[in-house]
Amino acid sequence: MHNVRPCRGPGVLARLELPEFPSPRPSPAGRGSSRAQSSKPLVATVSQTIGRQSSLSLCERTGVRGTWRPRFRSAGALLSLGGSLIALLSSTYAATLPKDLPFPLVERFESFGIKDGFPTHKVHCVLPASDGKLWVGTWKGLMVREEGKFRKIGVEDGLSHQMIVCLVEDTRTGDLWIGTMRGLNRYSAGRITVFTQTSCGLPNNVIYGLEILGDTLWVATAAGLGAMDLKTGTWSIYDHNNTVMHEPWVYSVTGAKDRLFVGVWGGGILEYELSKAIFKEHRDPDRDFHFDLVPDDGPVSDVTSWVAWADGILWQGTYFGLARYDGSRWRTWQEKKSPLLSNFVNCIYARGRVAWVGTDRGLSVTDGATWVNYRSNENGEGLIEIARPGQPMETRKIKTRLPDDFVLGISVDDHEAWFATSDGLGHGFFPPSAKTVTAAAAKNSTEKDKP
Amino acid sequence: MVGFANCGRCAYVDKEDKSTNYTTEPVLTPGTPSVLQIIAGEYPYYGNAPADMLPYRNIEPYYRYWLERLPFRGPGRDYPDPTNLTSLKVGLLSPPPYGPEAKRGEMSRKGVMLAFDEVNAARPPGKLPFELIEKADSPQWGSAANIAVEFSDKDVLGFIGTIDGDATHVALRVSLKIETFMVNCSDPDPTLTETQIPWLLRIFPDNRQQGYRLASLIVKERGLKRIVVLRTNNRPGRVGARPFVDAVRRLGSPILQEINFKEGERSFDTQVAVIKQAEPQAVLFWGNPAETGSAAARLRSAGVNAAFFGFDRLVDPQFAQFAGPAAEGATATFFFDPEKKDSAWTGFRQRFQKRYGIQPDIYAGYGYDGAQLLLDAINKAGPNRYRVHDQLTSLDEYRGVTGYMRFDGRWDNIAPVVTAHCKQGRWEFDPVASRQARLSNP
Structure with missing residues (x-):
């Protein structure tokens, strides 16, 4: 058997696009060095300057080596950059948060961790269940909050492995499905049932993602996508043998009404149309990981770490930036060229047309136009950064902050948000008026919330 | 009950990439300069590719990623x-x-175990x-x-670990979750480190380095334009x-064909006819030496007079064994001359010979170096995975028994990497001075 591949001919040179948000942010060279470098004030250096020069001076003044350089050689690009006013407004705690944003702001955080009985610092995932319980997956077991108190469920209680990676609730039965680093678990009426690759059709014991769509539980594993019929208990496996994926390394799965999106490591995103049983591939047109040739041309990378869908919008998380697909057009964002806090996207929660993006430098929230970032400064103080289209970025301090900026899991509803981080569980509160100020978001009610 | 697709999961056969949504990289005129300059303080771009082999070098x-390290x-x-x-x-x-x-x-x-023995023997009391x-x-898959x-x-x-690129990939993804560092000593898969997971150090030169060297040798030094790739x-x-395929295209000589064969193939009838x-x-x-050696023999006997080139596994004695006279004149890239005489390598060879009764190969050497690196990092950082990570990710260079890294x-x-030529069944290595690639920031 052989395969003869034709050579590709010459093509058309790609056109370079200008950045939408020229305001740069110094990139840390590491947690420790970041704190050391950013101890100098940012505010005065750039508040009244514009364009490329101000960007450079920001880098120089913050002492970050080579973190932001002019990449645009045309005069048009420079003019475009220069035309955008860059201002950072720093203040003490902002008594009133702005009310003109298309999604709610978190006005206050509280944290839970070892002091609250957690067995470890690291929290991977969080899921508020329909019965009011809060489920929290950690490095060392599953935590459940009932009547305000946390209780641990661990291997000693029958879980197949201590490291909980992902959770999903079957809202029709109340069953909780628990993905671990060694097997799938069902928690039903207080009983745990374990599913492993040797006891059922689970493709692999390392489970990265779970989704329930109709009567099917979809399981993203290190060796393919598993599908369990919840009525019959039968399994199907989707991998390189029966789909377009080249490698069966599946790392995320999300339902989208009549279809499924699957994040594949090195394979971009697979779109599976349920009614036709057809897989379609979304790949980065650049064909390479070293660069993004042009923005907005497709998935930002073929190495997908997360996919999330709501309201007809697909979001792709990668370690190379963030991408959005509305069914016809792609948008991409990277750090330094947009307000996205970091290219290293750990997780995304899609609600309405808004993505809550957990990165290794904090939380970015965006509808694709307006951005709000939550992170800590070098003194450990909480910061909110607000970037509106065509307006200067606004930075405010808040009294409370995320437990840690390394965000691994998110859950959001109308009233609150939960954050799984590398140093505990975060609880974010929206202002009481949040629902009224988020008319745009409310108008685009979340279809995902209506199974 | 498994519905379907459970058969053949172990026998992975690559398939044609049918996606058409790709930006086609243009074939530039040879000599087109690169606008991508190395900036002081940045790491070499694209695996230290020579300027004329950079992708889209005229824009x-x-x-661009990896100009600085991801913390x-x-x-x-x-x-x-x-x-x-x-x-x-x-x-x-380890592989199966x-x-x-x-x-x-x-x-x-064996190389890893020798390093453990030596380090433990030198541990101070307590x-x-x-x-x-x-x-x-x-x-x-997924094991x-x-x-x-x-x-x-x-x-x-x-x-x-490990040699197999598939296995190393899936283990690497887990390393991110378990936050435990991986040192790779033997996987040449270029995409391994392209996944952007900052929990990996690879001391084994990947196929990128060999591909650049071979492209330069074939197109620039030998002036050969009609190139065919035969791979597993x-x-x-x-x-x-x-x-390699990308590099020769960027040098203005796109390959004529990329032809595949199954592992274990011996006849090569179809491939030989096409070539x-x-x-x-x-x-x-x-590919592996038995297959490529067989292919070389079949090509020569069919009257194909092209010059033969290959990656490191051509240097394995099996290639010459299966190729017979067809191996004569073949050129391969390799990591270093295994007969080199520097004291670090000769000392290692002696200790290895004494311990196991056989001579080490390059896998033993890189295994030894990888273990030494990891053990040294743990020794310095203490029993904390995060500090071990910091030790290893702060490395810019290292000198092991295999040479300078x-x-x-x-x-x-x-x-x-170095080049070697098969002469009368033996591989002769070019002097180091003839290396084409130069470190940008030595």
Whole structure:
């Protein structure tokens, strides 16, 4: 058997696009060095300057080596950059948060961790269940909050492995499905049932993602996508043998009404149309990981770490930036060229047309136009950064902050948000008026919330 | 009950990439200068590719990665050391003992074990010994992921492995979740480090370095324009040959054909017929030595007079054994001259010979170096995975028994490779001075 591949001919040179948000942010060279470098004030250096020069001076003044350089050689690009006013407004705690944003702001955080009985610092995932319980997956077991108190469920209680990676609730039965680093678990009426690759059709014991769509539980594993019929208990496996994926390394799965999106490591995103049983591939047109040739041309990378869908919008998380697909057009964002806090996207929660993006430098929230970032400064103080289209970025301090900026899991509803981080569980509160100020978001009610 | 698709999961055969949504990289006129300059303080771009082999070298991409290293920004460095340790554990993920990589894996394992023996023998009294936790992979996809979890369950402070690119990939993804560092000593898959996971250091020069050297040799030094690639029909073959295919296209000589063969193939009837029709000046082999040796023999007997080139596995004695007279004049890239006379390498060879009664190969050498690096990092950092991570990710260079290593922005060893020529069944290595690639920031 052989395969003869034709050579590709010459093509058309790609056109370079200008950045939408020229305001740069110094990139840390590491947690420790970041704190050391950013101890100098940012505010005065750039508040009244514009364009490329101000960007450079920001880098120089913050002492970050080579973190932001002019990449645009045309005069048009420079003019475009220069035309955008860059201002950072720093203040003490902002008594009133702005009310003109298309999604709610978190006005206050509280944290839970070892002091609250957690067995470890690291929290991977969080899921508020329909019965009011809060489920929290950690490095060392599953935590459940009932009547305000946390209780641990661990291997000693029958879980197949201590490291909980992902959770999903079957809202029709109340069953909780628990993905671990060694097997799938069902928690039903207080009983745990374990599913492993040797006891059922689970493709692999390392489970990265779970989704329930109709009567099917979809399981993203290190060796393919598993599908369990919840009525019959039968399994199907989707991998390189029966789909377009080249490698069966599946790392995320999300339902989208009549279809499924699957994040594949090195394979971009697979779109599976349920009614036709057809897989379609979304790949980065650049064909390479070293660069993004042009923005907005497709998935930002073929190495997908997360996919999330709501309201007809697909979001792709990668370690190379963030991408959005509305069914016809792609948008991409990277750090330094947009307000996205970091290219290293750990997780995304899609609600309405808004993505809550957990990165290794904090939380970015965006509808694709307006951005709000939550992170800590070098003194450990909480910061909110607000970037509106065509307006200067606004930075405010808040009294409370995320437990840690390394965000691994998110859950959001109308009233609150939960954050799984590398140093505990975060609880974010929206202002009481949040629902009224988020008319745009409310108008685009979340279809995902209506199974 | 498994619905379908459970058959053949172990026998992975690569398939044609049918996606058409790609930006086609133009073939530039030879001599087109690169606008991508190395900036002082940045790491060499694109695996230290020569300027004329850079992708889209006449335009500045919208965004370039790996000009600086990705830090791990999570917490953990200040976690208190465990107090109940009796040893400092390190994992070793080896290839399946009965698979095609078994021999190479066993040599790598021997190198690792020698390093453990020597380091433990030199530990001062009162210091905890290093303990090796060994696991062998299985051919089933995803097996390495399960093994990496087992390493975490054993509280290893880091792990070493493995040769097979597929297994290393899935283990690497787990390393991100378990936040445990992996040192790779034997996987040449260029895409491994392109996944952007900052928990990996690779000391084994990848196929990118060999691909650049071979492209330069064939197109620029030999002036050969009609090139055919014959490679294994699997993932390592696909991703391994790609840097070469891209590089010769960027030099203005796109390959005529990329032809696949199955592992274990011996007849090569179809492939030989297609290649002969193409009238190539150069044939590049990527695959295991028995297959490529057989292919070389068949091509010569069919009257194909093209020059033969190949990656490191051509240097394996099996290639010449299967190729017979067809091996004469073949050129291959290799990591270093195994007959080199520097004291680090000769000393290692003597110690290895004494310990095992056989001479080490390059897999043993890199296994030894990888283990030494990891053990040294643990020794300096203490029993804390995050501080071990910081030790290893701060490395820019290292000198081991295999030679000088230079690490780029993705923690790949970009030290130049050497070339060798098969003469009367023996491989003669070019002097180091003839290396084409130069370190940008030596």
